[in-house]
Amino acid sequence: xxxxxxxxxxxxxxxxxxxxxxxxxxxxxxxxxxxxxxxxxxxxxxxxxxxxxxxxxxxxxxxxxxxxxxxxxxxxxxxxxxxxxxxxxxxxxxxxxxxxxxxxxxxxxxxxxxxxxxxxxxxxxxxxxxxxxxxxxxxxxxxxxxxxxxxxxxxxxxxxxxxxxxxxxxxxxxxxxxxxxxxxxxxxxxxxxxxxxxxxxxxxxxxxxxxxxxxxxxxxxxxxxxxxxxxxxxxxxxxxxxxxxxxxxxxxxxxxxxxxxxxxxxxxxxxxxxxxxxxxxxxxxxxxxxxxxxxxxxxxxxxxxxxxxxxxxxxxxxxxxxxxxxxxxxxxxxxxxxxxxxxxxxxxxxxxxxxxxxxxxxxxxxxxxxxxxxxxxxxxxxxxxxxxxxxxxxxxxxxxxx
Numbered sequence: 001x002x003x004x005x006x007x008x009x010x011x012x013x014x015x016x017x018x019x020x021x022x023x024x025x026x027x028x029x030x031x032x033x034x035x036x037x038x039x040x041x042x043x044x045x046x047x048x049x050x051x052x053x054x055x056x057x058x059x060x061x062x063x064x065x066x067x068x069x070x071x072x073x074x075x076x077x078x079x080x081x082x083x084x085x086x087x088x089x090x091x092x093x094x095x096x097x098x099x100x101x102x103x104x105x106x107x108x109x110x111x112x113x114x115x116x117x118x119x120x121x122x123x124x125x126x127x128x129x130x131x132x133x134x135x136x137x138x139x140x141x142x143x144x145x146x147x148x149x150x151x152x153x154x155x156x157x158x159x160x161x162x163x164x165x166x167x168x169x170x171x172x173x174x175x176x177x178x179x180x181x182x183x184x185x186x187x188x189x190x191x192x193x194x195x196x197x198x199x200x201x202x203x204x205x206x207x208x209x210x211x212x213x214x215x216x217x218x219x220x221x222x223x224x225x226x227x228x229x230x231x232x233x234x235x236x237x238x239x240x241x242x243x244x245x246x247x248x249x250x251x252x253x254x255x256x257x258x259x260x261x262x263x264x265x266x267x268x269x270x271x272x273x274x275x276x277x278x279x280x281x282x283x284x285x286x287x288x289x290x291x292x293x294x295x296x297x298x299x300x301x302x303x304x305x306x307x308x309x310x311x312x313x314x315x316x317x318x319x320x321x322x323x324x325x326x327x328x329x330x331x332x333x334x335x336x337x338x339x340x341x342x343x344x345x346x347x348x349x350x351x352x353x354x355x356x357x358x359x360x361x362x363x364x365x366x367x368x369x370x371x372x373x374x375x376x377x378x379x380x381x382x383x384x385x386x387x388x389x390x391x392x393x394x395x396x397x398x399x400x401x402x
Contacts, residue, residue, distance in 0.1 A: 170215070
């Protein structure tokens with residue numbers, strides 16, 4: 001298949017361009033309290049333009065704080081936000097999301113949805129549908145930060161001369177009617193890659209459009225078809241990056257060996273894998289990944305249907321939050337806290353505010369490590385989350401180390 005010519009990834013000084021791309025994240029991590037106040041002000045301004053935000057007094061919260069600028073600053077804003085907006089789950093938001101699906105966009109969104117993200121079986125066996133807006137979508141491309149941080153630190157600019165082996169789920173599996181338009185929906189991992197590939201200098205193969213053309217099935221034959229497509233499109237390419245879901249990357253390697261007699265490391269000299277969708281990739285799966293793909297750098301991404309909340313920044317095997325994009329709180333045994341206020345070792349349930357959802361309880365149990373690092377250790381609803389985490393830490397001899 002003929003390839004579309006691509007421009008140089010970063011015109012001018014690539015190292016400087018990479019640094020500029022990462023600068024907002026670095027500044028936010030250096031001063032999370034200030035960054036989180038700025039994010040909350042921006043979110044409240046958007047919430048005020050929706051029916052839900054208006055009902056909860058988003059505009060009044062901002063006006064009251066501006067009228068009394070010495071009433072606590074960021075801490076006063078956070079306290080007022082918490083008083084006005086309750087912590088909510090997907091079930092709490094479901095009537096509003098259903099209203100948006102029926103065409104009542106303004107009840108929850110301040111801009112028209114341009115797509116919908118879906119995951120399978122996360123709420124009592126049902127899929128979650130989350131509307132995506134232009135603002136939300138621009139923030140989701142932060143998934144590329146893990147790769148850019150790797151290149152910035154290693155100076156391996158030759159990564160951009162290769163391609164990303166795309167092993168993601170379909171970005172489009174169907175449509176839903178919103179007002180007088182048909183809106184596409186698909187799996188979040190595919191949607192992320194589709195839009196990240198347009199905003200980063202690494203070409204993804206197969207393209208999401210090629211993957212989507214195979215349909216949205218999840219049976220073995222559907223994945224066999226996707227894997228064969230990936231092999232066909234990438235066999236003769238310089239695959240420098242592998243991105244997607246960790247378990248899919250492992251399944252692809254086993255499929256390649258079984259059907260074609262080789263492991264990925266025998267075809268490509270991959271530099272880095274940016275993977276997500278399961279906790280503890282570096283501590284639980286790194287051995288298998290390097291056995292299949294060779295001596296690759298492994299960088300984890302913390303992405304959910306609702307947004308890209310963090311990613312691995314360096315060699316430390318944990319995530320750094322996107323403090324410049326989302327507002328993070330944690331429900332702990334001692335009450336609600338800001339994520340950046342958590343002490344090392346503290347555990348709680350993550351509550352994130354996004355351009356779409358205010359104070360949304362994700363359903364993930366997270367553990368704070370040495371600032372600014374944290375990890376997701378499992379799901380809130382699963383009683384074995386904490387015992388299993390500590391067991392795997394013990395058996396992997398990680399014992400809480402970064």
